[in-house]
Amino acid sequence: MPIAEDPEPRPSEGSEPGGSDPSGAGGKDPFADLVLDEEFIKAASVKEQSGRTRMLSARWKHTPPVDPGGRRSVNDGPAPKRRFGRKPKLQVVDPWGNPRPARRRRGLEWRTPLFIVLTVAVLLAALNVDALRTWLHGGADGSSAKAYAPVPTVAPETARPTSAPSKAPEEQPTLAHPWAGSPAEGWPTSMDAFGPKDAPDAIGVFSAEQVAxxxxxxxxxLAAANLDPKVIAGARPDAALAMLSRESQGRIGATLDKPSKEQDPTLWFARFDPREAIQIGDSAKVQGLITVEGDGDKGVLVHTDFTYVYALRPGPDAAKAPGSAQPSTKASQAPQDGTAKPVGLLVPADDAAGETWTTRTIVRRQQDFRFYDPARYRVDRAKLMVDKSATDIGNSACDVYDGFLHPQFDQFAAPGPDSTGPRSDPYDRSHDLPTTGGGDCGTVSRF
Structure with a gap:
């Protein structure tokens, strides 16, 4: 029933049976039979946004989000090409999508240039190991790395020289440069380079072909006795002995069987004990002269005057050789260029460092060989008869008669009094050698 405050009739509360229209229009409620089950929710065309979505939508109205990169959709087009296969760096963002500055590791900025420098140093060292060793032993300024200029080639002699060879710059010979400081560097290495000044003529009963x-x-x-690498390494010179006559072979061969001061094999053959000294390479340097003359009824006389120079590296027992100091008590003497190599660092092996100190031994021999007329004397014309011989040896221990030469290496030199003998130049070929031995042990002015 209408009242004064509510002139319009109130709608029905819809509690009537059958679901009457709440507006009072008398129609049926359209939602009366609606059931809000799971199927209805899934079929809804409009869904309620979550609280986070509404919050971000409100924030992005004022502050649009920034693309951090690396996240692409199908609408972004093809991805850009990567250089050298590197992956793009992802930018760090906070939960709201804002870029976050990356953390920098402090104290690591110096490592990159250091790694570059070390890598370059290792590569250079691998390309030139010997130069690195020389730099380490000679100092950081590289004072030991000196320019090395080889001497020019020297032709065989055609006449006896009137003076000794000019002095070369004094340098310590090493495994890399065993002929440094020696005038023999340019000398020949084979006896084939030598011969008489002129082609020999017929002499006496011998024709020119027989004299040749x-x-x-x-x-x-001479090559078998002085240049054979096996003989130099200590082997018995059987090939050289086989070329001698029976008389000469018995006399010279006895020096090998029982070496002594009176019978010294080094006066005939160049032999080194491989435990003390080892030849560098397979060749020695040789310089000299051959002359031929007739000797009347005795036949032909062949004069030879040769100097042989041997470059040697220390063997495993070089420090124990005669005249050497023990490694534990003696350090190497420093040469003028400051490239001293202590004894304890020396490695006497085939792959020893290029700066390992070496030495040289110089042997000069003047020997005459006679060929008798086979019609007058009972001789074998295919054999040699040694008539005279004189030998001078430079850089070998004195008073040692075991059949071997014993060179002295600077890094193993033993301290002691100076030699009382004369000081001579082993390269001086301008004078004859004395035919008698003996005398005090002298010194050489160079080797």
């Missing part, structure tokens, strides 16, 4: 064959036999003997 005699000269060749002498050269073969």
């Amino acid at each position: 064959a005699q000269v060749k036999l002498v050269k073969d003997y």
Whole structure:
């Protein structure tokens, strides 16, 4: 029933049976039979946004989000090409999508240039190991790395020189440069380079061809006795002995069987004990002269005057050789260029460092060989008869008669009194050698 405050009739509360229209219009409620089950919720065309979505939508109205990169959709087009296969760096963002500054590790900025420098140093060292060793032993300023200029080639002699060879700059010979400071560097290495000044003529009963064959036999003997690498390494010189006559073979061979001061094999053969000294390479340097003359009824006389120079590196027992100091008590003496290598660091092996100190031994021999007339004397014309011989040896221990030469290495030199003998130049070929031995042990002015 209408009242004064509510002139319009109130709608029905819809509690009537059958679900009457709440507006009072008398129609049926359209939502009366609606059931809000799971199927209805999934089929809804409009869904309520979550609280986070509404919050971000409100924030992005004022502050649009920033694309951090690396996140692409199908609408972004093809991805850009990467250089060298590197992956793009992802930018760090906070939970709201804002870029966050990356953390920098303090104290690590110096490592990159250091790694670059170390890598370059290792590569350079690998390319030139010997130069690195020389730099380490000679100082950081590289004072030991000196320019090395080889001497020019020297032709065989055609006449006896009137003076000694000019002095070369004094340098310590090493495994890399075993002929440094020696005038023999440019000398020949084979007896084939030598011969008489002129082609030999017929002499006495011998034709020119026979004299040439005699000269060749002498050269073969000198090579077998003084240039054979096996003989230099200590082997018995059987090939050289086989070229001698029976008389000469018995006399010279006895020096090898029982070496002594009176019978010294080094006066005939160049042999080194491989435990003390080892030849560098397979060749020695040689310089000299061959002359031929007739000797009347006695036949032909072949004069030889040769100097042999041997470059040597220390063997495993070089420090124990005669005249050497023990490694525990003696350090190497420093040369003028400051490249001293202590004894304890020396490695006497085939792959020893290029700066390992070496030495040289110089042997000069003047020997005459006689070829008798086979019609007058009972001789074998294919054999050599040694008539005279004189030998001078530079850089070998004195008073040691075991059949071997004993060179002295500077890094193993033993301290002691100066030698009382004369000081001589082993390269001086301008004078004859004395035919008698003996005297005090002298010194050489160079080697």
